[in-house]
Amino acid sequence: MRYSKLFSKTIKSVADVDSLNAKFLTQGGFIHREMAGVYTYLPLGLKVLRKIEQIIREEIDAVDGQEVLMPGLAPKENWAATGRWDTLDVLFRLKGAGDKDYALNPTAEEIVTPLVQNYVFSYKDLPCAVYQIQNKFRNEARAKSGILRGREFSMKDLYSFHRDQQDLDRYYKVVKEAYYRIYKRLGFDPELTYLTYASGGAFSKYSHEFQIVSPVGEDHLYACEKCRVAVNREILDDQKTCPECGNAKLVEKKGIEVGNIFKLGTKFTDAFKFRYADEAGKLQPVIMGCYGIGPSRIMGTLVELMSDEKGVRWPKSVTPYQIHLLTLGNDDASRLEAEKLYEALREAGISALFDDRDERAGAKFADSELIGIPLRLVVSSRTLEKQSVEWKDRSAKDAEIVKIDGLIKKIQNFYS
Amino acid sequence: MRYSKLFSKTIKSVADVDSLNAKFLTQGGFIHREMAGVYTYLPLGLKVLRKIEQIIREEIDAVDGQEVLMPGLAPKENWAATGRWDTLDVLFRLKGAGDKDYALNPTAEEIVTPLVQNYVFSYKDLPCAVYQIQNKFRNEARAKSGILRGREFSMKDLYSFHRDQQDLDRYYKVVKEAYYRIYKRLGFDPELTYLTYASGGAFSKYSHEFQIVSPVGEDHLYACEKCRVAVNREILDDQKTCPECGNAKLVEKKGIEVGNIFKLGTKFTDAFKFRYADEAGKLQPVIMGCYGIGPSRIMGTLVELMSDEKGVRWPKSVTPYQIHLLTLGNDDASRLEAEKLYEALREAGISALFDDRDERAGAKFADSELIGIPLRLVVSSRTLEKQSVEWKDRSAKDAEIVKIDGLIKKIQNFYS
Numbered sequence: 001m002r003y004s005k006l007f008s009k010t011i012k013s014v015a016d017v018d019s020l021n022a023k024f025l026t027q028g029g030f031i032h033r034e035m036a037g038v039y040t041y042l043p044l045g046l047k048v049l050r051k052i053e054q055i056i057r058e059e060i061d062a063v064d065g066q067e068v069l070m071p072g073l074a075p076k077e078n079w080a081a082t083g084r085w086d087t088l089d090v091l092f093r094l095k096g097a098g099d100k101d102y103a104l105n106p107t108a109e110e111i112v113t114p115l116v117q118n119y120v121f122s123y124k125d126l127p128c129a130v131y132q133i134q135n136k137f138r139n140e141a142r143a144k145s146g147i148l149r150g151r152e153f154s155m156k157d158l159y160s161f162h163r164d165q166q167d168l169d170r171y172y173k174v175v176k177e178a179y180y181r182i183y184k185r186l187g188f189d190p191e192l193t194y195l196t197y198a199s200g201g202a203f204s205k206y207s208h209e210f211q212i213v214s215p216v217g218e219d220h221l222y223a224c225e226k227c228r229v230a231v232n233r234e235i236l237d238d239q240k241t242c243p244e245c246g247n248a249k250l251v252e253k254k255g256i257e258v259g260n261i262f263k264l265g266t267k268f269t270d271a272f273k274f275r276y277a278d279e280a281g282k283l284q285p286v287i288m289g290c291y292g293i294g295p296s297r298i299m300g301t302l303v304e305l306m307s308d309e310k311g312v313r314w315p316k317s318v319t320p321y322q323i324h325l326l327t328l329g330n331d332d333a334s335r336l337e338a339e340k341l342y343e344a345l346r347e348a349g350i351s352a353l354f355d356d357r358d359e360r361a362g363a364k365f366a367d368s369e370l371i372g373i374p375l376r377l378v379v380s381s382r383t384l385e386k387q388s389v390e391w392k393d394r395s396a397k398d399a400e401i402v403k404i405d406g407l408i409k410k411i412q413n414f415y416s
Numbered sequence: 417m418r419y420s421k422l423f424s425k426t427i428k429s430v431a432d433v434d435s436l437n438a439k440f441l442t443q444g445g446f447i448h449r450e451m452a453g454v455y456t457y458l459p460l461g462l463k464v465l466r467k468i469e470q471i472i473r474e475e476i477d478a479v480d481g482q483e484v485l486m487p488g489l490a491p492k493e494n495w496a497a498t499g500r501w502d503t504l505d506v507l508f509r510l511k512g513a514g515d516k517d518y519a520l521n522p523t524a525e526e527i528v529t530p531l532v533q534n535y536v537f538s539y540k541d542l543p544c545a546v547y548q549i550q551n552k553f554r555n556e557a558r559a560k561s562g563i564l565r566g567r568e569f570s571m572k573d574l575y576s577f578h579r580d581q582q583d584l585d586r587y588y589k590v591v592k593e594a595y596y597r598i599y600k601r602l603g604f605d606p607e608l609t610y611l612t613y614a615s616g617g618a619f620s621k622y623s624h625e626f627q628i629v630s631p632v633g634e635d636h637l638y639a640c641e642k643c644r645v646a647v648n649r650e651i652l653d654d655q656k657t658c659p660e661c662g663n664a665k666l667v668e669k670k671g672i673e674v675g676n677i678f679k680l681g682t683k684f685t686d687a688f689k690f691r692y693a694d695e696a697g698k699l700q701p702v703i704m705g706c707y708g709i710g711p712s713r714i715m716g717t718l719v720e721l722m723s724d725e726k727g728v729r730w731p732k733s734v735t736p737y738q739i740h741l742l743t744l745g746n747d748d749a750s751r752l753e754a755e756k757l758y759e760a761l762r763e764a765g766i767s768a769l770f771d772d773r774d775e776r777a778g779a780k781f782a783d784s785e786l787i788g789i790p791l792r793l794v795v796s797s798r799t800l801e802k803q804s805v806e807w808k809d810r811s812a813k814d815a816e817i818v819k820i821d822g823l824i825k826k827i828q829n830f831y832s
Contacts, residue, residue, distance in 0.1 A: 005483075007482055008535050032486055032531055034494075040531055042487040049485070064462040066423055069457040070464070071568045072449055072488060073552060094510035094520075096567070097557045104520075115448055115456055119424050129424040134489060135551075141513045151512070152487045256593075 001043075001321065003355040003367075008032075008042040011366045021300035022146030024312050029155075030320075030372045037143025037151035044266075044371065045299070047320035049154060052295040053133050055185045055317060056156045057180045061330055063171075065131040065158050070111045071198060072135060076101035078110040082271040090138040104137035109268045109290065112159045117274040121162050126286070127171060131158035131377050133295065144256040145218075149225075158291040161269075163276065168263060168287045175291050179210055186298060187315025188212050189304070191228075195257060196221055198232040206235065206243075207262045211255030214305050217258055222250035230255070250391065256301050264288040312372030313394050316415055323371040323411065326355035326364050328380035338379040341389070341404070348408045350415075368392070375414060377407075417737065419458075419771040420785075424448075426783045436632075437716035438562030440728050444786045453559020453567035458786065460769075461715075463736035468711040471601045472572045473731060477593045479587075481574050483546040486527045486818035492517035492525040498687040506554040520553035525684045525706065528575045533588075533690040538577050540626075542692060542702070545586060547574035549711065563716040564672075574707040574749050577685075579692060584679060584703045591707050594660035595626055597677055602604040602714060603722070603731020604628050607644075610671060612637055613659050616678065621660075622651070623678040627671030630721050635673055637667035639826060646671070672717050680704040692744045727744060728788030729810050732831055739827065740789040742780050744796035754795040757805070757820070766831075785810070791830060793823075 008029040017023040025031045030045030056233060057067065077095075079085035085093075085103070092104035097307055112130055120128060136155045143151050158175065160290050162168040176195070183193050189212075196209040196219075210220055211230060220233035224242030231239050231250065241248045266285045269275075275283040299318075306313045314320070323345060327338040338356070345352045353373060355364050378390035383401060391410075392399040402410060424445040433439040443446045446461030473483065476543040491511075495501035501509075501519065508520035521527060528546055537542060552571045559567050574591065578584040592611070612635075613626040625636055627646060636649035640658035647655045647666065657664045664796050682701045685691075715734075718719075718780055722729045730736070739761060743754040754772070761768045769789060771780050784792050792805035799817060807826075808815040818826060 003478070007532060007541070008484075008547060021560075033532060034527065036487075038487045038489050040487065040527070043484060046483055046485050060430045063711065064421070066459045067462055068424075068459060069462050071454045071456065073451075074455050075451045092510055092512065094508055096508065096555050111450065111456070117421060118448060119445075123424070130423060137489065139512050152489045174819075279433075392822045394523050 001353050003353055004357050006043060006353075008044065010370055015369065017146070017148040017301055018144050019148065019304070020302075020307060022149060022171050023370075024303055024370065025146065025300070026305055028312060028372070030312075031147065032169055035147070037140055039150065039152075047296055048299055048318050051320075053154065053320040054187060055157070056293055056295060056311045057133060059182045059185070060131050060156065060158055063129070063174050063334045064180045065129045066146040068115075068130055068132050069134060070105070070108050070132055071113070072137060074103045074105050074111055076103060079103050080116065081114075082110055082268060084110065090140060092137050092139045106136050106138045107132075107155075107290075107292075108132070109159070109288075112157075113268045113272045113288070116159070116161055117269075117272055120161060120276060120286070121281060122277045123284075126161060126163045126168055129158060129160040131156060131173070131291075134230075145300070148260075150296065150303070153294055154296040156293045156295060160289045160291070162287040162289070163278070163284065165265075165287055167287050171281075172263060172289055174219055175261060175265065175289075176208070179261070179284055179291075179293070182293065183210065183212075185317055187302065187317055188258070192356060194221065194223055194230040194253075196232050196255065196257075197235060197239060198260075199234050203265055203267050206239075209257045210259040211257055212305060213253045213255050215254055216304050217254035217256040218343055219255045221253045221255045224250055224254045251390070257287060257303060258298055259291075259293040260299055262289065262292045264290055268404055272383045292355040299374040305373075311368070311370035314372045314374060316374050319373050320371075321351045321353040321373055321416055322375065323350060323354065324350040324368045324371065326368060326376070326378055327353045328361045328364070328378055330358055331381050333384060334379050334381055337384055337404075341377070341379060343406075344408060345355065345411075348412070350408070350411055375411065417769050419769055420773050422459060422769075426786055433562070434560050435506050435562040435564065435716075435720070436723060437564060440494065440718070440719050440723055440786065440788075441562065444728060446728075447563065451567075452732060453556055453565070455566065455712075460736045462476060462729065464715055465711055466735050467734040467736075468602060468714050470569065471571070472598055472709055472711060473549060475598045475601070476547050476572065476574055477592050479545070484531075484546055484548050485568055485799040486521070486524050486531070486551060488547055488553060490519045490521050492519060494530065495519050495529075496527055496568045498525065503688055505741075506556060508553050508555045522552050523571075523706075523708075524550075524573055525546070525575070525704075528689045529684045529690055529704070531686075532575070532577055534638055534700070536692060538693045539695060539700075540578045540766060542577060543574040543583055545574060547572060547707075550747045561716070563712045564720070567713065569710055570712040572709045572711060576705045576707070578703040578705070579694070579700065579794045581681075581703055583757070584705050588677065588679060588705055591705075592624070593679060595677070595707075595709070598709065599626065599628075600672065600728065601733055603718065603733055604674070610637065610639055610644055610669075611644040612646040612648050613651060613655055613674075613801070614676075615650050619681055619683050620679045622655075624827075625673045626675035627673055628721060629669045629671045629715060631670060632720050633670035635671045635674040637669045637671045640666055647812070658760060665774065672720065674714055674717055675709040676708075677707045678696045678705065680706055705814040723788070726782070727786035728790050730790060731788050735789050736787075736829055737767045738791065739766060739768040740771065740784045740787065741768045741790040742756055742784060742792070742794055744777045744780070744794060746774055747797050750795050750797055753800055753820075757793070757795060757823075764828070766824070766827055792826065 221230035223230040269286040391402040637646035639646040
């Protein structure tokens with residue numbers, strides 16, 4: 001993509017931002033705020049969001065999740081069936097034609113349970129796991145923290161259905177392992193990814209959060225550094241030691257929650273009278289689990305954790321483009337060589353954002369640091385004297401001079 | 417995918433359907449109705465929808481559309497700025513925290529215009545074209561025709577911005593040609609795709625619809641068969657002859673609308689005071705066009721037009737899987753050979769739905785015809801006597817016997 005053609009440009013400064021992720025993502029041209037907690041994803045931001053979603057999709061497919069797409073709108077009846085029409089604060093309620101009551105789904109237990117019930121009747125149909133990646137709506141009293149907590153946001157929600165608790169426990173572990181793989185692929189440091197015991201709400205004793213430990217986190221954790229497991233402050237009264245090894249020396253840390261998994265038991269299946277017939281033909285309760293990760297929240301978290309004072313530093317796996325290519329100066333030789341390189345990158349299947357603007361060097365460098373693509377290549381009359389380009393890893397302190405001959409191979413190695 | 421593992425099964429009969437597409441798509445396990453005009457896309461249906469969206473995405477990218485993702489929720493202010501908060505019947509209106517008024521976007525002129533205004537200031541930034549593929553919401557008094565006209569539906573909406581009418585006219589033609597390519601790739605007969613002059617509403621004299629001519633269509637057209645152009649009945653009083661060649665012998669036909677393009681002029685850019693600076697620094701009005709295609713509506717239209725009495729017949733380009741593989745009987749040799757073939761297809765990158773159920777032949781055949789994958793392969797003890805499979809093109813009358821040796825190559829040719 002030629003930067004000169006990209007309609008969404010970087011912005012020098014933004015007023016009225018509530019977080020680092022909102023600041024850098026807005027300035028870099030990744031997102032645009034429509035109202036508090038509601039954002040448009042611009043071309044660069046949509047590329048990042050889609051890459052995050054695709055990593056999650058691949059890992060959930062690999063644990064036999066079947067992807068569907070449920071609607072945002074639901075009739076009141078679904079939410080009334082579980083009582084949450086009246087009790088869920090964040091539920092958007094609206095009126096449609098004929099004075100009908102609708103909800104905008106903030107989660108999908110009330111939709112997926114009767115959906116799966118429509119097709120699952122016997123023990124032969126279980127277990128089954130259904131997920132979607134879809135926009136959810138929450139009527140938050142105060143939306144804050146940029147895309148970390150919005151009124152409309154992307155969510156992967158997986159729901160599993162089982163014949164007994166033992167089978168739910170088995171699959172719950174399978175998904176837990178898939179989540180660790182997802183966070184690793186997304187670029188989070190496995191050393192900082194803590195499985196965190198949290199409140200199970202009305203469903204079970206505990207749920208589990210995945211927390212990335214960081215001084216900028218807003219959640220308070222008590223961590224067992226041996227097991228890499230933590231206890232969320234909200235349940236510290238009930239659980240004062242490491243739930244896995246009994247270690248009583250828990251260390252206080254801060255974290256950002258990047259996922260949440262629940263054993264729901266029969267709360268929702270009971271509400272919809274969803275039963276299955278066992279081998280003897282006897283009707284039995286269906287046991288349910290649910291597993292969430294928010295791609296937009298992940299995107300915001302990556303910015304919170306991995307930025308420096310100049311801007312974003314995207315992990316290689318979710319960068320909008322692989323190369324930020326730019327020319328310095330406006331001489332014909334540099335321009336021509338940069339065009340040749342841009343074409344060579346395309347032929348090699350390496351994606352590039354090509355800053356081809358007639359703009360001063362300082363502005364181009366500042367934009368590239370703000371946008372945060374992992375690898376920047378600069379073509380100028382000075383580098384061309386050595387048949388080279390300037391190679392700058394976004395996370396390295398210094399740039400190096402690299403011969404154009406063999407460059408493609410070196411880029412492929414960088415990304416392999 | 418093993419059919420035995422797919423949670424969404426075929427359904428023998430459905431009550432209370434309003435159209436052929438709702439009937440076959442529900443029975444085949446493609447969609448599930450949540451309420452009138454609101455559907456879940458099940459695994460098979462989501463695959464079709466995503467393939468349709470991807471074809472549209474590729475062709476819009478090819479005409480320099482830049483993909484973004486706008487939200488479904490919008491503040492009242494955007495819709496009040498153009499006056500449509502009060503006048504648009506199908507606008508869902510709702511209240512959020514703090515008694516704020518929100519709309520659910522049924523289209524996105526009110527969102528995209530101030531969005532692009534945020535980044536476009538000068539003639540150097542024009543033209544620019546921005547699109548999204550996203551769920552839209554319409555508060556229809558009466559939702560009908562399955563996924564042809566819903567309360568929530570998938571829509572690709574492209575918006576273009578220009579410095580003058582001439583440049584809009586140029587780009588409008590470019591998109592028109594892209595639309596013809598899209599319909600051809602989606603499997604519509606180009607001979608039956610009619611550019612249709614329709615009302616331009618408040619924006620301009622005419623807009624253009626793309627209509628697929630069919631006896632099951634609900635729109636009334638007056639067609640010039642020479643130009644493959646039609647006039648929608650709604651403007652027949654103003655336009656009694658072919659708008660392209662003047663032919664007065666228009667033939668009455670029925671059609672299904674599968675796309676709609678508009679020249680909007682300055683209606684929306686004026687409302688948001690969106691101007692650009694020309695070469696002399698003088699502020700000038702921005703001229704706008706918009707271009708819609710609904711992927712879910714396309715999916716329903718394909719079913720309406722291409723089904724037979726037994727079920728769906730998907731075009732090769734959007735089929736959920738390339739092969740419907742099934743075994744007959746339950747003998748070990750057939751099962752083993754089918755498993756080998758399933759694995760060989762996977763290795764060759766050919767997607768297959770493998771009906772591995774222990775189910776009678778009649779039911780398996782009926783399901784495969786209902787689901788409508790273009791190519792069915794049957795493995796049975798009878799075909800194995802000849803080292804063959806039964807090859808059945810969904811659109812052909814008879815099956816043929818084809819040697820397993822060379823089968824992959826023959827499938828690749830079928831799909832090339």
